[in-house]
Amino acid sequence: MSEAGLQAARQKMIDAGVSTPAIEVFSRFYELLESGATGVIREDSIAPLLDPPMLADIDVTNEDARAAIDKTVVIKLNGGLGTSMGLDKAKTLLKVRDGYTFLDLLVRQVLAARERYGARLPLLLMNSFRTEEDTLNFLRKYPELPVDDLPLSFLQNQEPKLRADDLTPVEWPADPSLEWCPPGHGDLYPALEGSGILDQLLEQGYRYACVSNGDNLGAVPNATIAGWFAHSGAPYAAEVCRRTVNDKKGGHLAIRKADGQLILRDTAQTAPEEMDFFTDEYRHPFFHTNNLWFDLAKLREALTERNSVLGLPLIRNEKTVDPSDPSSTPVIQVESAMGAAIEVFPGATAICVGRDRFLPVKTTNELLLLRSDVYELTAEGRLVARTDRTPEISLDSKYFKLVDDFTERIPCAPSLKKAKSLKVKGDWTFGSGVVVVGEAELADAGEPSQVQDGARIGH
Numbered sequence: 001m002s003e004a005g006l007q008a009a010r011q012k013m014i015d016a017g018v019s020t021p022a023i024e025v026f027s028r029f030y031e032l033l034e035s036g037a038t039g040v041i042r043e044d045s046i047a048p049l050l051d052p053p054m055l056a057d058i059d060v061t062n063e064d065a066r067a068a069i070d071k072t073v074v075i076k077l078n079g080g081l082g083t084s085m086g087l088d089k090a091k092t093l094l095k096v097r098d099g100y101t102f103l104d105l106l107v108r109q110v111l112a113a114r115e116r117y118g119a120r121l122p123l124l125l126m127n128s129f130r131t132e133e134d135t136l137n138f139l140r141k142y143p144e145l146p147v148d149d150l151p152l153s154f155l156q157n158q159e160p161k162l163r164a165d166d167l168t169p170v171e172w173p174a175d176p177s178l179e180w181c182p183p184g185h186g187d188l189y190p191a192l193e194g195s196g197i198l199d200q201l202l203e204q205g206y207r208y209a210c211v212s213n214g215d216n217l218g219a220v221p222n223a224t225i226a227g228w229f230a231h232s233g234a235p236y237a238a239e240v241c242r243r244t245v246n247d248k249k250g251g252h253l254a255i256r257k258a259d260g261q262l263i264l265r266d267t268a269q270t271a272p273e274e275m276d277f278f279t280d281e282y283r284h285p286f287f288h289t290n291n292l293w294f295d296l297a298k299l300r301e302a303l304t305e306r307n308s309v310l311g312l313p314l315i316r317n318e319k320t321v322d323p324s325d326p327s328s329t330p331v332i333q334v335e336s337a338m339g340a341a342i343e344v345f346p347g348a349t350a351i352c353v354g355r356d357r358f359l360p361v362k363t364t365n366e367l368l369l370l371r372s373d374v375y376e377l378t379a380e381g382r383l384v385a386r387t388d389r390t391p392e393i394s395l396d397s398k399y400f401k402l403v404d405d406f407t408e409r410i411p412c413a414p415s416l417k418k419a420k421s422l423k424v425k426g427d428w429t430f431g432s433g434v435v436v437v438g439e440a441e442l443a444d445a446g447e448p449s450q451v452q453d454g455a456r457i458g459h
Contacts, residue, residue: 002034005168019194021308022157029334032314039314041265043277046254052350060227068226070119071207078214079128079156086402090131092214108381113221122147154195164330186336212291218359219291235298236348239291243281250287263343289358312336364406365393371413391419
């Protein structure tokens with residue numbers, strides 16, 4: 001049955017026009033799934049990463065930095081819709097600060113870096129079928145953004161969701177689009193190859209790629225890191241940050257004992273009984289930011305040698321075909337993480353960067369921070385922290401999880417630069433000019449409540 005399932009899945013992808021590299025990668029994952037592979041990385045098979053180079057200690061000449069950034073392409077992952085926050089279009093089209101969207105600020109960052117360094121520095125977005133049209137329509141307001149004949153985007157692939165009972169492609173006539181899923185951001189590599197953009201970049205003299213999530217406004221083009229990476233000769237590098245007690249969910253790098261190779265371990269690759277090791281910020285002191293660098297030529301060599309299949313670890317994701325209906329058909333989605341490519345390249349390395357390069361927005365808690373006076377927005381599209389520590393924000397998900405509900409209740413961000421924490425329980429609406437100091441907690445009053453204009457809360 002599984003062989004028939006694989007052939008049915010391959011044919012479905014061929015009929016949908018999915019690229020050959022993506023089909024071959026999916027086929028490998030299918031075989032792993034069929035063999036019972038779980039992708040779990042055991043704690044006793046790895047050693048912690050303890051002493052990566054520090055960006056603060058890097059010494060790169062201006063000449064080397066400029067030369068490297070001119071050979072760099074900036075790639076942003078832009079396939080997400082932000083459905084967990086109630087959005088129905090590209091998450092990067094959300095207005096994040098002073099009327100500007102994530103995309104506005106990303107474009108300003110790239111244009112400012114081009115001017116500063118005299119670099120070509122193209123911006124490439126990896127879109128999904130759901131984000132491509134809206135994104136490209138939005139970018140028409142920036143006619144200066146395209147570089148030469150390079151496109152502004154390439155499409156993430158899609159793959160069939162598989163029935164959990166027999167691994168055949170699921171059928172869902174009520175909404176056939178739900179029969180498909182993205183392959184995770186590990187699809188970056190086959191998507192670059194299958195689109196032809198990898199070879200186009202190499203032909204035009206680009207050598208390095210800097211990749212990050214579209215919702216991370218901290219991953220600004222950085223010529224110093226580009227110069228360091230070029231000088232290192234490494235095929236691949238990951239940016240990591242020092243962990244705090246609040247950084248329990250993100251993946252971390254580790255050293256595989258069997259061969260000394262750097263690898264990435266995510267939550268989904270950790271056995272439940274070993275989560276205490278995974279979340280221990282002292283045992284694994286650095287977390288993976290999902291900002292990464294790779295050598296385009298080395299990637300091309302690896303893809304050619306491996307017939308387009310890098311061999312990233314499998315991530316098995318169990319869901320239902322309709323995510324909003326838990327009674328719908330159980331399915332398995334096979335995914336991979338782009339950061340896992342670190343284990344494919346001997347000589348791959350990592351660099352520890354400051355928290356200023358990690359400002360993702362996954363919930364309205366982070367969105368409130370970025371809209372507040374904790375950060376200052378510069379003319380170059382950068383958000384610069386104005387405080388030594390970031391306050392902890394916890395908004396009641398019942399009332400604040402969705403962006404529309406959040407904006408209705410907090411139309412104007414309160415001052416948070418003197419706050420240590422803000423915890424809101426219940427249905428609260430904030431007036432203008434609210435100031436939070438120290439530790440502030442609003443309890444659930446059991447009915448809609450108001451923080452008055454100009455109020456000062458906390459102690």
